Amino acid sequence: MKIAGFIKTTLLDWDGMVACTVYLAGCGLRCPYCHNREMVLNADTVDGIDEKDVLAYIEENSDFIDGVVVSGGEPLMNEDIEKFLKKIKALNVKVKIDTNGLFPEVLDDLIGAGLVDMVAMDVKSSLNERYNAASGAIVDLDIIRKSIELIIGSGVDHEFRTTAVPIYVKDDDIKNISMNIKGAKRYRIHQFRNKVTMDDALSVLNPYPESKLINMAEIAKEYIKDVKIRGI
DSSP: OOEEEEEEEESSSSTTOOEEEEEEOOOSOOOTTOSOHHHHHTTTTSOOBOHHHHHHHHHHTTTTOOEEEEESSOGGGOTTHHHHHHHHHTTTOEEEEEEOSSOHHHHHHHHHTTOOSEEEEEOOSOSSTHHHHHHTSOOOHHHHHHHHHHHHHSOSEEEEEEEEOTTTOOHHHHHHHHHHTTTOSOEEEEEOOOSSOSSGGGGGOOOOOHHHHHHHHHHHTTTOSOEEEEOO
16 A cells, blocks of 8 residues: 555545545546546556654644545555554544445445545446546446445445536536435535646646536436535
């Protein structure tokens, strides 16, 4: 397991919480709009941060840190993830996991062990043939559905989220996603940012205007009560 990034204090990565964010290198997807390309493409060579330093910071600042966001990349693909989360929980802080939904068995085990307080899962696009293009990989949609079902039924606080990349996410996709996550606590639609992307061609793609995202949120609200837009 390699820690490729560490944000010591953030109010953005976990709503209502003072958190720090740990980024673990590696991911099985190649989403064209991914902004963490270095830790995905160069997981073996990207500079790592000593786990001891990260844990020491959390322990020293546990009086004001409410929780730790473990993100990536895809954190659940790391074999040592359970050991790492146990070390964090031992410091008396909460844990949020960011995931792409490809490892439902791992997530189930972590939730069952009481190591996860919050889950945020990315749903890339419609759960059909459009999903592969938005993911940059061949994805078994049954696994995605299994993760959605697990998260909604887990009793753990959670949200689902979609980055509204104009060529991958349209109104019909938001409707399809919302239908598939019906019963979720929260759904967040993220504005696309073209500053740093996996696929350089997307750097010239203009994000949707705010009015378009508002319309997408209204579509989602037909199926989910708590829908908000981030990044506008």
